[in-house]
Amino acid sequence: MARMHSRKKGKSGSKKPLKTSYSWMNYKPKEVELLVVKLAKEGNAASQIGIKLRDVYGIPDVKTATKKSITKILKEKKLAPNLPENLTSLLEQVISIKKHLENNKKDLHAKRNLTLT
Structure with a gap:
């Protein structure tokens, strides 16, 4: 500080x-x-x-x-595990965002979140 x-x-x-x-x-x-x-x-x-x-x-x-x-x-x-835990959680997050974007194609916040992850 x-x-x-x-x-x-x-x-x-x-x-x-x-x-x-x-x-x-x-x-x-x-x-x-x-x-x-x-x-x-x-x-x-x-x-x-x-x-x-x-x-x-x-x-x-x-x-x-x-x-x-x-x-x-x-x-x-x-x-x-083969992959570290933080990488595994990131992959799970990407999968859930992609599944969400299949139903909601115009969700710009989710698209932005996908590019960040």
Whole structure:
């Protein structure tokens, strides 16, 4: 964020806490990895796995708990998808916009959105 009365950039901004495991967390690193594998076999994407671990199991950050990211764990267990998750979601978005444009040919906003994606 920039300073108001000078031409310099400021240093303010939120920062993640230190990368130490949480003392109140009841799961060991191997248990967290097994949970990640279990959720991946159920058909969840990496972002959905992180959200479920946070909300249901009380694991705030997989990387601090296991020293590995979710995608790295999935690659080790050979469960990672061929395409990255963000590319997959972009392709799904393009398909849905094209399907919409088949029915609504004069929708200029959708045409613009298609060129942006």
